[in-house]
Amino acid sequence: MPIAITRRHFGCSAGTVLSALACPEYVSAAEADFPRHNIDFIIPKAPGGGFDNLVRVIAPSLEKSLPHKVSVVPNNIPAGGGGKGIGQLYRSKPDGHTLGLIDIPGSFILQQRQGGAAFDLNKITWICSMGRPEPYCVATAETSSLKTVDDLRALSKTRPVKFTSSGPEGTAYAATVIANKILGIRIQLITGYKGSSDFVVGAIRGDGDAVIAPITALRSLQKSKTLRIIATFEEKSSLPGVADATSLGQPDLGQIKLERLVGAPPGLPAGVKAILASAFSRAMGDPQAVTLAKKLDVELYPNTPDQAAARVRDSSAFFAKWQKYLT
Amino acid sequence: MLHLWLSGFQTLFQVRQLLFLGLGMLMGLFFGAIPGLGGATALALLTPLTYGLDPFTALALAGGVMGGVPMGGSITAILLNAPGTAPSAATCLDGHPLAQQGKAGLALGAAASANAIGGIIGTISVLAILPVAKDLVLLFGPPELFLLAVLGLIIVSTASRGKMLRGLIAGGLGLMIAFIGYNDITGVLRFTTGIQYLWDGVHLVPALIGLFAVAEMIQLSLKGGPIARDAGAVKITSMASGLLETFRHWPTVIRGSLVGTVVGAIPGVGGTVASFLSYSMTVRASKNPESFGKGNIQGVIAPEAAINAKDCSCLIPTLAFGIPGGAEMAVFLGLLVLHGMQPGPLMLIDHQVEIYGLIWALTGSCVLASFIGLLLARPLARLTLLDSQILVPIVTAVALLGSYAVDRTIGNVVVTAVFGILGYFMIRFDYPRITMVVALVLGSAAERNFHQTSMMSDGNLSIYLHRNVCLVLLIGIALLLAAPLVRRPQKLETAP
Numbered sequence: 001m002p003i004a005i006t007r008r009h010f011g012c013s014a015g016t017v018l019s020a021l022a023c024p025e026y027v028s029a030a031e032a033d034f035p036r037h038n039i040d041f042i043i044p045k046a047p048g049g050g051f052d053n054l055v056r057v058i059a060p061s062l063e064k065s066l067p068h069k070v071s072v073v074p075n076n077i078p079a080g081g082g083g084k085g086i087g088q089l090y091r092s093k094p095d096g097h098t099l100g101l102i103d104i105p106g107s108f109i110l111q112q113r114q115g116g117a118a119f120d121l122n123k124i125t126w127i128c129s130m131g132r133p134e135p136y137c138v139a140t141a142e143t144s145s146l147k148t149v150d151d152l153r154a155l156s157k158t159r160p161v162k163f164t165s166s167g168p169e170g171t172a173y174a175a176t177v178i179a180n181k182i183l184g185i186r187i188q189l190i191t192g193y194k195g196s197s198d199f200v201v202g203a204i205r206g207d208g209d210a211v212i213a214p215i216t217a218l219r220s221l222q223k224s225k226t227l228r229i230i231a232t233f234e235e236k237s238s239l240p241g242v243a244d245a246t247s248l249g250q251p252d253l254g255q256i257k258l259e260r261l262v263g264a265p266p267g268l269p270a271g272v273k274a275i276l277a278s279a280f281s282r283a284m285g286d287p288q289a290v291t292l293a294k295k296l297d298v299e300l301y302p303n304t305p306d307q308a309a310a311r312v313r314d315s316s317a318f319f320a321k322w323q324k325y326l327t
Numbered sequence: 328m329l330h331l332w333l334s335g336f337q338t339l340f341q342v343r344q345l346l347f348l349g350l351g352m353l354m355g356l357f358f359g360a361i362p363g364l365g366g367a368t369a370l371a372l373l374t375p376l377t378y379g380l381d382p383f384t385a386l387a388l389a390g391g392v393m394g395g396v397p398m399g400g401s402i403t404a405i406l407l408n409a410p411g412t413a414p415s416a417a418t419c420l421d422g423h424p425l426a427q428q429g430k431a432g433l434a435l436g437a438a439a440s441a442n443a444i445g446g447i448i449g450t451i452s453v454l455a456i457l458p459v460a461k462d463l464v465l466l467f468g469p470p471e472l473f474l475l476a477v478l479g480l481i482i483v484s485t486a487s488r489g490k491m492l493r494g495l496i497a498g499g500l501g502l503m504i505a506f507i508g509y510n511d512i513t514g515v516l517r518f519t520t521g522i523q524y525l526w527d528g529v530h531l532v533p534a535l536i537g538l539f540a541v542a543e544m545i546q547l548s549l550k551g552g553p554i555a556r557d558a559g560a561v562k563i564t565s566m567a568s569g570l571l572e573t574f575r576h577w578p579t580v581i582r583g584s585l586v587g588t589v590v591g592a593i594p595g596v597g598g599t600v601a602s603f604l605s606y607s608m609t610v611r612a613s614k615n616p617e618s619f620g621k622g623n624i625q626g627v628i629a630p631e632a633a634i635n636a637k638d639c640s641c642l643i644p645t646l647a648f649g650i651p652g653g654a655e656m657a658v659f660l661g662l663l664v665l666h667g668m669q670p671g672p673l674m675l676i677d678h679q680v681e682i683y684g685l686i687w688a689l690t691g692s693c694v695l696a697s698f699i700g701l702l703l704a705r706p707l708a709r710l711t712l713l714d715s716q717i718l719v720p721i722v723t724a725v726a727l728l729g730s731y732a733v734d735r736t737i738g739n740v741v742v743t744a745v746f747g748i749l750g751y752f753m754i755r756f757d758y759p760r761i762t763m764v765v766a767l768v769l770g771s772a773a774e775r776n777f778h779q780t781s782m783m784s785d786g787n788l789s790i791y792l793h794r795n796v797c798l799v800l801l802i803g804i805a806l807l808l809a810a811p812l813v814r815r816p817q818k819l820e821t822a823p
Contacts, residue, residue: 047371047654053661060375074371076734079527080509080516087523113514162783168514190782192511192775197649197670201594204648205465207783220671226461292378295667 031271034096038071042100044085044107046078049195051101053296054130054260061286065279081169083110083118090119094265096272101130104259104312105319106171109326113168121316125268126261126308128280131298133257133311134214136175137232137242141204142225149231149248152185152210160188162209164202167191168326172199175256176212178322179233182250200227214258215239216297233257255318261308277305332454335683339691344387344684347380351391352692356699358392359399359411362536363729363739366396366412366655374662382666386685389662393655394446394692397634398700401438405627406431406554406710407722409540414598414634416535416764417606421619421626423543427554431708434627436569439697439704441580441631444573446693448584449591449636450686453643456592457682460643460675464650466796467593469779474791474800475593476773479600481807483607483765490759497753498762504529505770512778524738531599531767533730533739534746538760540726541747546754548719554711570701572624579609583629587636594644597653598637599768603761605633620759635693639686646674646682 041059045051052074059072066072077085085100086107092098102124111121140146152161163180165173168191180187190208193199196217203211204226211218211227215238221227222239229242233253237244245253262280264273283289284300293300303311319326338344351373358369369392377385400411405422418438425434456463467475484494507518508528519525547554573580583605590601609629610619619626644650649670651657663670668678675682710718730743753760784790791797 047367047658047661049657049661053664056371056375056661057665060378080523081514084523084526167509167511188782190779191513192779194511195650198594201464201648201650202468205468207468207779220669220674224671226671288378292665295665297669 034272035070040098041074042085042089043076044082047076057292061283061289065282087118092265094267100263102261102263104315105174109174110169123266124263127276128262129308130260132301133259135234136256137215137229138212139227139229140210142228156186160186162188164190164199164208164211171258177325331679334680336687338383338684339687347384347388348391351388352395352695355392355395356399359396360403362409363732367658370658385666387688390685390688391692394689395696398442398696405434408543414602417602417630419539421623424622426711428622431711433569435704437572437624437627438631439700440570440573441628442635443694443697444580445584445632446635446690449639450690452588453639460647464644464647469776471796473776476769493758494762497758498766501763501766502770505767532733533742536726536730537743537746538750542750544719544723545751547715576625579625579628580632583632584636587633588640591637591640592643594650601633601637602630603765605629
C-alpha cells in the first residue's frame with residue numbers, strides 16, 4: 001500500500017534529513033548500507049500493553065519506510081520495571097539496529113532509583129516520539145461519595161486519601177505523587193498492581209479511594225458509569241463538565257503527561273539517526289498505522305530528533321523538581 | 328440471551344471463519360506442543376496478520392489458537408515429560424508415568440476427552456455467569472487473592488501426603504526462589520546477586536521445562552533404553568479406553584472443570600494454579616492417594632479438564648476489565664483493541680455477538696484439537712519406544728531451544744539446566760516437585776496481595792473477617808487444616 005505523505009510528515013522528514021546533511025559525519029559506507037539486518041525494537045514492558053501494541057502497529061509501516069528490506073522485530077524485556085530493557089538498549093552497539101520505546105517520566109524515575117548505574121537518559125540518542133503526550137486525570141468509583149477534588153482535600157484532613165497505583169517505577173506512581181502534592185492532598189499509596197487496568201479496577205473495587213491514570217485508560221469506564229473522572233490535568237478539559245488544571249488553579253498539573261519516545265544507544269551516527277527519523281516520520285503517516293493507532297486511542301504525531309530530545313529535557317526538568325518525593 | 332448465543336454461533340458457522348478457526352487450532356497445537364513457545368508467542372506472531380481481517384474472522388483465528396494450545400501442551404507432557412505450556416506441567420505428574428508403563432495411548436485418549444469435556448463445561452459455565460461477570464471480578468481484591476493463594480498452597484501441600492516434610496522443604500525452596508527479583512510494592516531488587524537476568528525473577532516456563540523435561544532426560548540417559556519401561560507391553564491402541572476412563576471418572580471431570588472455571592474468572596491467577604489445584608483436590612478426594620504420581624489416570628483427567636475450562640472463563644476478567652490472566656491473554660487483549668473492541672464493562676454490552684462468537688470458537692477449537700490429538704496419538708505414542716540414545720539429545724535440544732525462545736535470553740537456558748539437575752535429584756530422593764511448582768507460581772502473588780491488604784487496612788488483620796469471600800476462604804482453610812486431625816482418630820479407631 002503506498003504511504004500517503006502529509007505536509008506535516010514531509011516537513012518533518014525534510015527537516016530531519018537537512019539537519020543530518022549539515023553534519024560532517026553523515027556520509028559513510030556503513031550508513032549508506034543501513035539497515036544491513038533486522039532491527040531489534042526493545043519494548044521495556046510486558047506483551048499486550050499499550051506500548052507493546054503501539055510498536056507492533058508501527059513495525060510493518062516502518063519496514064516499508066526503511067531504505068533496505070529488513071524486519072523490525074518487537075522484543076519485550078519488561079524485567080525490573082523496564083530497567084533491564086532500557087539498560088540493554090543503552091549498552092547495545094550504536095549502529096541503529098537496536099531501538100527502544102521509552103516512557104517518560106517512568107524511565108526517568110527508574111534512573112533516579114537505580115542511581116544512573118544502568119543507563120543515562122540524557123545520553124540516549126532520541127529519534128522521535130510516538131503519539132501525542134497523554135494527559136492524566138483523577139477518578140473515583142461511580143459509587144464513591146468523593147465527587148470533587150475538594151472532597152478529596154476534605155478527606156485528607158481526617159486521614160490520608162488512598163490511591164491505587166503501579167510500582168514506584170511507573171509513570172502513574174509519579175503522576176499520583178506529584179499531582180497530589182500540587183493539589184495539597186495527603187495520600188497513602190497502595191502499590192504493586194500489574195498494569196493500569198489492574199490498579200484502575202482496584203479503585204473501582206474499593207481497594208483505595210481514588211486513582212490517577214491516563215485519560216485514555218479511563219474513558220470507557222467513565223462511559224459505562226463504572227468510574228467517575230473528577231478532574232483532568234489538561235489545560236482545558238476534553239470532557240464536558242469536568243474540572244481541569246486551569247479551573248483548579250494549578251497549571252503545573254498540565255506538565256504531568258505520559259510520553260512515548262523512540263530512543264537508540266548513545267553515540268548513534270547522525271546519518272543513521274536521520275534515516276531512522278525520516279523512516280519513522282513516513283511510517284507514522286502510513287494510513288494503516290494511523291488507523292490502527294487510533295483504535296489504541298493514540299494519535300501518531302511525528303517530530304524531529306531535536307524535538308524529542310527537548311521533550312525529554314523539559315520533562316526531566318519538571319520531574320526533577322519533585323524527585324525527593326519519588327525516590 | 329438465547330438469540331445472542333445463536334448469533335455468536337452463526338458468526339462462526341461460515342466457511343471463512345471455520346477455515347481460520349482450523350488454521351488457528353493447528354497453530355495452537357503446534358505452538359502448545361513445543362516447550363517454551365505457547366499461545367502467547369503464536370498470538371503475537373499472528374496479530375499483525377489479522378490487521379486485514381474482519382473482527383469475527385480475527386476472533387475465530389485467535390480462539391482457534393487458544394483452544395488448540397492445551398492439547399498440544401498435553402501431548403509432550405505425557406509422552407516426553409516436557410510440558411509444552413506451564414499449566415500442562417500438572418499433566419506430567421501422572422501422564423508421563425503412564426507413558427513409562429506403556430500406556431501412552433490411554434493417557435492421550437483421557438487427556439483429549441477431558442480437554443474437550445472441560446472446554447464444553449467451561450463454555451456452559453461462562454455463558455451462565457457472563458451476565459454477572461462484572462460483579463464476580465470485583466469480588467476478588469487483594470485480601471481474597473492472598474487467602475486464595477494460601478488455600479492453594481495448603482491444598483497442594485496435602486497432595487504430598489506421606490512425605491509431608493519433604494513436600495514442605497520443596498515448597499519452602501520454591502517460595503524462596505519466587506521472591507527473587509523486582510519487588511512490585513517497593514520497587515526494590517531482591518536476591519539478584521547483581522545478575523541482571525534475575526531482575527524479573529526466575530521465569531516459570533524455563534524452570535518447569537528443566538524440572539520436568541530435562542530432569543526426565545537426565546534420568547533416561549542414566550537408565551538407558553526407551554521411555555516405556557517394557558517396550559513389549561506398550562498399548563498404543565488403547566485410546567478408546569482412555570476416552571472411556573474420562574466418562575468413568577465424571578466427578579473428577581466436573582470438579583476439574585469447575586475449579587478451572589472459578590480460577591480462570593479470578594483476575595490474575597492463571598492456568599497453572601487451576602491445573603495444579605484441580606490435581607491436588609483430586610488427590611485429596613481419592614480413596615487411593617498414594618497411587619498418584621505413579622500413573623493414576625485421574626491425575627491426567629483432573630488438570631486437563633481444568634485447563635480448558637479455565638481458558639473460557641479467563642475471558643471474563645480480560646473482557647470485563649482488561650485484566651489478562653496470563654501472557655497469552657495479554658497478547659489477545661492487544662488483538663481485541665486493534666480490532667476496535669476496547670475491553671471494559673461496555674464491551675460486555677456493545678460486543679456481545681463477538682464475545683459469544685469467540686466463546687464458541689474456543690470451544691470448537693478445543694473439541695477439534697482433542698480430535699486431532701486422538702488422531703495423532705497413535706504415531707506420537709511411538710516416541711516412547713525410541714531408544715534414549717536417539718531421544719535424549721533431541722528432546723534436550725528442543726527443551727533448551729524452547730526455553731531460549733521464551734524471550735530469547737540465554738539466562739533461560741541456564742535456569743532450565745539448573746532446574747533440570749535439581750529436578751533429577753528431587754526424583755532420585757523422592758521430593759515432590761508439585762509443591763515447589765505451586766510455591767513458584769503463588770509465592771510472589773501471595774506476598775504482593777498480603778502487602779496490598781496491609782496497605783488497604785493500615786495493617787489491621789481484621790479486614791479478613793469483614794469481607795464475605797474472605798470468610799468463606801478462611802473457613803475452607805480451617806477445614807483443610809483440621810481434616811487430618813479428624814481423620815487420624817478415625818483411622819486409629821478402625822485399625823485392627
